[in-house]
Amino acid sequence: MANEEAFDPRGVLAALERNRVGHVLIGGLARVLRGTDEVTSGVDVCPALRPAENLERLALALEELGARRADRRRLLVDEEALASEPVIRLRTSMGELQLVASPAGTRRGFEDLRRGATREPIGRGLRPQVASIEDLARMSAALAYELGRESGREAERLRALEIEHSRELRRIMDAEPELQHTLGLEREIEHEIDVDI
Amino acid sequence: MLADKVRSARLLREARLRAGLSQQELAEASGKDRTVIARYEQAVVAPSIDTLVEMLRSCGFDILLELVPYEPELSERMVELQRLSPERRLDHLLEQRRERS
Secondary structure (H helix, E strand, O other): OOOOOOOOHHHHHHHHHHOOOOEEEEHHHHHHHOOOOOOOOEEEEEEOOOOHHHHHHHHHHHHHOOOEEOOOOOOOOOHHHHHHOOOEEEEEOOEEEEEOOOOOOOOOOHHHHHOOOEEOOOEOOEOOEEOOHHHHHHHHHHHHHHHOOOOOHHHHHHHHHHHHHHHHHHHHHHHHHHHHHHHHHHHHHHHHHHHHO | OOOHHHHHHHHHHHHHHHHOOOHHHHHHHHOOOHHHHHHHHOOOOOOOHHHHHHHHHHOOOOOOOOOOOOOOOOOHHHHHHHHOOHHHHHHHHHHHHHHHO
16 A cells, blocks of 8 residues: 655655666556556666665665565565565655566566666656556556456456556557657647747 | 557567567577568568467467457547656646645
8 A cells, every 4th residue: 555645756766866776667657657647656666686786776775765664574675585576565755665676577677678768857857767668568468467367356456457557558659659740740830839929 | 550460560579589589599489481570570461369479479478368448549638648748747646646635
């Protein structure tokens, strides 16, 4: 469950940036930055497990954020700990943060995602690496596939959500060339109007 | 809307590259001719669904195939969101959260 009182994604990402933590932003926030219509309340990142110094920097950033595990267990930030748990849920002073070393549908997590990721400006001078639309769609589809193997209403609900996310991202991908063309024309027209004025 | 052969070309190429295979290596793994794979990837022709699944599996992947309602277009709201910069999209998210709380 997200921390409803605090949600400052720029603050979380700024701490990662300040400490030069290699990571790719994934999950709901990444989808929103790519243009999906959803309300999310946490920051999900896929950290680079190597070099080992990256995990030391991640540990420093987490300390800055006052991060604690949501399950109250001791927080260990090393390759073994990150690789052994699919998702590590943390509560921080700026909201929920999830560490996902090997997101569903990826191989070697960060190394896989970094190829398609791009740096996107989100304000305050921050430009996090955001997973590509294709990779986000792939992760949602893979997660839906995995959830399909589980039983229970919650798994079914989450599966339906992931399928919807995947479909929405695919629609954006499909519409993108035409959309970019239209938006480009609109910007040109706006520019011409500005020049005339 | 993307033509089916463009969609399958993209999927196949992505799977092959992610598996770290050359077209020749995929040809050997799947039993297909390399030139056929090249034509699929260039969206010259589209493979059948069975062939596509078979080739994706040769790359170590599977594909989720199931029926969902068809929604061909982005909603107006989605188009509006596409008009925004990532920074504005984030601001929009934070505004929505504030409105809900």
